[in-house]
Amino acid sequence: MSLALDPLLAALKAAGEDTRLRILxxxxxxxxxxxxxxxxxxxSQPRISRHVKLLFEAGLVERHREGAWVFYALSRGGERGKLVDAILATLDPNDRLVARDRIRLDGVRTQRSAVAQAYFKGVAENWSRIRSLHIAEADVEVAIRNALGNQRFAMHIDVGTGTGRMLELMADRTERGIGVDFSHDMLAVARSGLDRPGLAHLSVRHGDITSLPVPDQSADLVTVHQVLHFLDDPMPALAECGRVLKPGGTLLVVDFAPHDHEFLREAHAHRRLGFAPDQMQAWFAAAGLEAASFTALAPAEGVTLGLTVSLWLARRTGANLSSIGVAA
Ligand SMILES: C[S@@+](CC[C@H](N)C(=O)[O-])C[C@H]1O[C@@H](n2cnc3c(N)ncnc32)[C@H](O)[C@@H]1O
Incomplete structure (x- = not known):
């Protein structure tokens, strides 16, 4: 690692202030x-904006604009990324202020999760109808089955299962399927939908995408269909998918390509306005997953809001997650 004197001093000065270090x-x-x-x-907002601007200008944080929101993330890779990693590795996580910030961050996440759960409570009964307003559902489902080929899967985990549609779609190719969702109302709809002949190998459980009620390396297939855009930060969720996949197991993520339908945040509890392929690929790599294929499905005329649906296929590598720096 090497940085010339001036940029190194600029980066150290940017990090060397209490609020900015806490932001990092x-x-x-x-x-x-x-x-x-x-x-x-x-x-105050102006104060925080000023600090964040300084960190951005020093190359210590990255920013991603999505509609009216701008998300800040730690710089990854490069000399400044390594520098900021080294600084944070030296910071005592039990320091009073750092620990308090972490508790408040958990509080903000819990609050958001409650907003999303309230939304799904309201829409659970009508979810199948709402789903088809967004996308040409049948086309996406054909693409999903094609992407997964003719393989059979001993254990399928469907994360954010909603009404259990992904479990049903793959039912003829799975020995066992478990859907996980944090909304009791969605799970109630899923249970009644799955209570049909031929679907006895499918079941659902309550759980959060960041702590799935499933053992390590137990799944051959994990699907995450139209869930990640409800999260502020998909990275911990993808790391959790990596944890439950067997080495060589398959992850299928289906979500929107980047768009600017800001109203989806207000009206439908979306947090992220779609994902770009390079962003998803970087998260996969950090979660011990190897990108295998990418498909973009352009919107069918008259059916959608003009949203492109992306399918990402990835495989769990054999690497031990703790050795690549992802909390399992
Ligand atoms: C848009 S629906 C998609 C449901 C299903 N995958 C489908 O395509 O029909 C998103 C689902 O993710 C669930 N969900 C959102 N955030 C979650 C979280 N943090 N943990 C578990 N489930 C979550 C919601 O309850 C909802 O059922």
Missing amino acids: ALVSRSDLTVTDLTDILGQ
Whole structure:
């Protein structure tokens, strides 16, 4: 690692202030907006904006604009990424302020999760109808089956299963399928839908995408269909998918390509406005997953909001997750 004197001093000066160091510690745990940081740190928005701007200019954080929101994340890779990793590795996680910020971050996440759960409580009964307003569902389902080929899977985990549609779609190719969702109302709809002849090998369980009620390396197939855009930070969820997959197991993520339908945040509890392929690939790599294929399905005329649906296929590598720096 080497940086010339001036850029190194600029980076150290940017990190060398208490609020900015705390911001670095926070964005190392989750992608956050200025509003999130304002809530967590209890300082005014202009102050936080100024600190974040300095960190960005020093190359210590990256920013991703999505519609009206800008998310900040820790710089990954490069000399500045290594520098900021080294600084944070030296920071005592039990320091009073750092620990308090972490608790507040958890509080912000819990609050968001409650907003999303309230949304799904309201829509559970009508979810199948809402689903088809967004996308040409049948085309996506054909593409999913094609992407997965003719392989049979001993254990399929469907994360954010909703009404259990992905379990049903793959039912003829799975020995056992378990859907996990954090909404009791969605699970109630799924249970009644799956209570049909021929589907006895499918079941659902309550759980969060970041702590699945499933043992390590137990799944051959994990599907995450239209779930990641409800999360502020998909990285911990993808790491959790990596944890439950057997080495060589398959992850299928289906979600929107980047778009600017801001109203989906207000009206449908979306947090992220789609994902770019390079962003998803970087998360896969950090979660011990190897990208295998990518398909973009352009919107069918008259059916959708003009949203492109992306399918990402990845395989769990044989690497031990702790050795590549991802909390399992
Ligand atoms: C848009 S629905 C998709 C449901 C299903 N995958 C489908 O395509 O029909 C998103 C689902 O993810 C669930 N969900 C959102 N955030 C979650 C979380 N943190 N943990 C578990 N489930 C979550 C919601 O309850 C909801 O059922």
